Amino acid sequence: SQVRDLLATQTMTLNELKVRRIEVNGRLADGVYAKDVILHIIRKLGVNGGTGFAYEFAGEVFDRFSMEERMTACNMSIEGGARVGYVNPDDKTFEYLRGRPHAPKDAQWDESVEKWKSFASDKGCSYDDLVVIQADEIAPTVTWGINPGQAVAIDERIPIPEECEVSDRASILEALEYMKLDSGNPIKGTPIDVAFIGSCTNGRLSDLEEVASKIKGFKVKDGVKAIVVPGSQVVSKLAVEKGLDKVFEDAGFEWRYAGCSMCLAMNPDKLIGDQLCASSSNRNFKGRQGSPTGRTMLMSPLMVAAAAITGEVSDSRLIFSS
Structure with a gap:
């Protein structure tokens, strides 16, 4: 209306x-x-x-x-x-x-x-x-639920409903059921199926440059579908001129044309069934990435790259420590 x-x-x-x-x-x-x-x-x-x-x-x-x-x-x-x-x-x-x-x-x-x-x-x-907020309070952060506020630091555990505010328990239980996660487990180590670097939130040239500078010598884990989608045609052009597309492809990522892509399941870029996607996009609502049972975990582009390489949610600071 x-x-x-x-x-x-x-x-x-x-x-x-x-x-x-x-x-x-x-x-x-x-x-x-x-x-x-x-x-x-x-x-x-x-x-x-x-x-x-x-x-x-x-x-x-x-x-x-x-x-x-x-x-x-x-x-x-x-x-x-x-x-x-x-x-x-x-x-x-x-x-x-x-x-x-x-x-x-x-x-x-x-x-x-x-x-x-x-x-x-x-x-x-x-x-x-x-x-x-003090900067030292902030660590690499990952969503575990079905809205962007349901998040934990990489070294924290998935919330236990009984230990949370009574008013939050119903939404936590709903999220845990949908995401097929067990409360109290570490977020680190959660297996993923798909990795998506892109979107208007984190598909900028500086995002792609940062990840490309870290992943040389690494390979996407077998069984993980990993795609990189520049946030605009200008970003895509500049990235290709810098050779970033080749860096990603050498590491096993698919380099795609610019667009929205898997942020909201544009064209064929969709989750299948209950696949879990490590995503640098901005929303993790139910069905956001195309499948009504698909699961999304939001994180920074470098954290997505770390998940793609290890096949599970990982601390990028440890994976790319060298």
């Missing part, structure tokens, strides 16, 4: 959003990526925690993040219930935009930068909510 009203009136009624500032301070450990940060945030605040909010990501970690890393977090704000996620524009933002197609030039560039600077939150402003 909302789509009907939008098309009929060309307008949409929106309530004014509250703003939650989420600061992540300190320095991330090696092997911890932007995907781990946003999965940790959603785990902490819940998939409905952002309802009615805009998320402003800030702090030392986001200051150091590249634009593409910032995009990974902002991209998944909606999975945390927020209407929008953003990082205040800064010099890193402006340099990322400089010289790109359709970017302003010459005097218009200087005028635009001044305008963009005005979009940033005022110093000393108040927020509707403030969440502060």
